[in-house]
Each structure stands twice: as C-alpha cells, then as structure tokens.
Amino acid sequence: xxxxxxxxxxxxxxxxxxxxxxxxxxxxxxxxxxxxxxxxxxxxxxxxxxxxxxxxxxxxxxxxxxxxx
Ligand code: SF4
Ligand code: SF4
Numbered sequence: 001x002x003x004x005x006x007x008x009x010x011x012x013x014x015x016x017x018x019x020x021x022x023x024x025x026x027x028x029x030x031x032x033x034x035x036x037x038x039x040x041x042x043x044x045x046x047x048x049x050x051x052x053x054x055x056x057x058x059x060x061x062x063x064x065x066x067x068x069x
Contacts, residue, residue: 007046011067012055014041018063028058 005012012033021039026032031048034041034055041063053069 003042005043005046009067010046010049010051012043012046012049013065014043015063015065016040018061019059020061022060024058024060025055025064028054030054 001016003014003016005014019040021036021041023036023041025034025041026036030052031045031050033043033045033049035044036042049068051066051068053066055064056066056069
C-alpha cells in the first residue's frame, strides 16, 4: 500500500510494503519532515521541504518517491 503526502507542489509517496521503520529518513531529512507512526514513516510540514532528495537516496528499501527527485 502506498500513501501520498501532498502540500503545494511537493508530493512524497511512501510505499508501506517496503518501509520497515528503519528511520534513516527521520534521521537524515535536514528539516525533519519525517516521523514514525506505528513503525511506518509519515511526512508532514511539506512546505518546509528544501527538495534536497536525501530522503530518496537514504532509504535502504527504496520506499520513498518525491515529486522533485
Ligand atoms: S528510511 Fe525508508 S524504510 Fe526507513 S523508515 Fe524511512 S521510508 Fe521507511
Ligand atoms: S527532499 Fe530533503 S528536505 Fe525534502 S523531505 Fe526529502 S530529505 Fe527532507
């Protein structure tokens, strides 16, 4: 199951079949977009996103898609 988080022009899609709650995204995003909810990543405050694409590259399971990356 994929969950989409969208705000303005930014859309982040997280594939919950791939996300295992490893938290690399939580620990790596410079503006703290990600947190864990029941062992799965969730994204909030997308207007703060600086489109650096670190989240996409750091996820060990390829679970994150980003509209800018
Ligand atoms: S880095 Fe990937 S697998 Fe780990 S919590 Fe974030 S989305 Fe899930
Ligand atoms: S692109 Fe960069 S700022 Fe935006 S959510 Fe991913 S890691 Fe955070």
